[in-house]
Amino acid sequence: MKLTHESIEINAGLMVALVMLAITIGGLVEIVPLYYIEDTVEKVSGIRPYTPLEQRGRDIYIREGCVTCHSQMIRPFRDEDMRYGHYSLAAESKYDHPFLWGSKRTGPDLARVGGKYSNAWHTQHLNNPRDVVPESIMPAYPWLLKNELGYSDVADRMRALKMVGVPYSETDDEYVANVKQFGEEVANMLDINRAEENLVAQAQSQNYDGNRKRLTEMDALVAYLQVLGTMVDFSQYDEGYFATFR
């Protein structure tokens, strides 16, 4: 059959196949090179996978739909830099599955919210935003303080992430590799075999929700918020360095 305008137009099946082919080529041309171009992910130190407690907090962040109103992506624009801080690096979300970049800012961007406010502020604010910011339109999440944090499945959650490439360790070899890459302190936190004790220990020592007697969902969510955007020490790098990765 000759491939003419007419023969494609009158043959729905052929047209669907060719449209898909065209879109596939367009997509592949844009996406595939990112996998083998060396400069896609910046080479910076300090970025590590989330600890078990932070990872549970991230799960709660996803469950509560925070991403629908808060982006985690600071773009390289003057106004964004002045309001939120240094623009986000690709490397900063390399252990995120899925990404929580978001596309809607009803509330402010949260990519660098870590360390900006105290734990107590986050707890008060999540419990009822209007207690601290009267003009806020964010919903209240009072159940975060009431719900005990479920963490019996945290090891399985880490195993699932390990399957998609996050370097949590389970065998001795993996642990040794992590010590080499992240240092002993971080490597201990990434050990799946110690996930539950690590989670409890971090919540106990930092006491994110202000109540040492209970381990709540608030502990986990605040732990996650407090680490956002804090892993890279930008004072170590010349600004121009990051531009060489584009």
Add this chain to the structure above:
Amino acid sequence: MAEQLQNKAVQTTGHAWDGDLQEFNNPLPSWWLWAFYASVLFALVYWVLFPAWPIGSDYTKGLATATFKNDQGEEVTMGWNSRAAFIQEMQEGGDALKQKAYLQKVSAASYDEISRDPEMTAFAESLAKVVFADNCAACHGIGGTPPIVGLYPNLRDDDWLWGGTFGQIEHTISQGRIGFMPAFGKVLDTGQVDQLAHYVLGLSGHEVDPAKAKLGEVIFQGEEGGCHYCHTQSGKGLYSQGAANLTDAIWTVADVTGQNDLKDKVKLVSQVIDEGIQREMPGWSKRLSEIEIKLLTVYVHSLSGGE
């Protein structure tokens, strides 16, 4: 139309529905075609000028360039990319240049010079107001007055926990503060806490039970409570500890002025003594630039007149 068809001026595809509904086969409008060719041409120019085609583990960088100064002050020129263009804009863009002269002037000036110069003060306050709204207002409230007494210090009143001079304010902003008072409920019984509360309220001129206040004074000034170590024997507080002045009418933790009955006031103060205080202000030196902290200091100082 029917006339045209009869004259064969318009070709049809030969399809016909419902007897006379035909499909025309007109050429594309010429404006559309030219727009199409123009966008192809645009793409070709774009490929030459900007990063475009992947080649192995690299890509074509394009002929356009961006120039900026690195940390050593040397000029760097590299192939145009959004990040290099961003640095260039932060250094040389119209808005950046408009601010630059002011920023340099304020940066070189001392706090005294800034506060004596109305132009520099106005600039500092207008810029710092925005920085304050983005970073500080979440706790201290827009304009420096937090919505609820007790959670975070009011910056508009005349009282300072850590000192209100330019130097002290700058230190507070850049390094942060940990406000801590031990929970005395662990070492004192309820009666003693009650006596202490009466004494403390008496310090600021409340009419309290003199007998209880007398007993409270012994705890406050003695080893048992040890309150005087931080709040001083006169009760005026100590900036180095962030200990509040207890002799004035300003209350930052217990909302004493919001209560009418002495009983309620005593209850609130007792609660603070019983549970202690743990408050934290994060340090901002990593997040804000030196000049931003300086401008904020001027702004915060101006909110209440400072010290």
